[in-house]
Amino acid sequence: MLTYYCPNCWSTVTEEDIICPKCNFELGVFQQLEYEEKLLTALYHSVPERRIMAAQILGNIQSERALNEFQKIIESGETDYFFMRAILIAIAKIDSSCKLYLLNLATLNESILVKRLAHRLIDIVSKNSEIDEWDHYTG
Secondary structure, eight states: OOOEEOTTTOOEEOTTOSBOTTTOOBTHHHHHSOHHHHHHHHTTOSSHHHHHHHHHHHHHTTOTTHHHHHHHHHHTTOOOHHHHHHHHHHHHHSOOTTHHHHHHHHTTSSOHHHHHHHHHHHHHHHTTOOOOSSOTTTO
């Protein structure tokens, strides 16, 4: 049996629902969104693996629009290491002048693992070293 989610609030909906019963989002609107926009909304999916996959793909497609969402997530104090790992690696892949700022911002995270990864990525980015397309350790 498939589980359906509202792409706006990520609550469970039925296949027959046209409007989300929780947030009143018109579910058909999601189908009209561009792929990148769908990935940006998936960063807030209720299933952790979906968030990780969205972050990885956004990094691989060099989505500069994702940087604003990544910053919000970093500033929120998110501590899920696997999600933060996907976000930080995605940031490091995106050719943007603000990537060092965002990686430095992540060094303030309460998770020691996130801090260490942010420092390691700052070093890699500073040396212009290549980053793998996929993070094989998080999915």
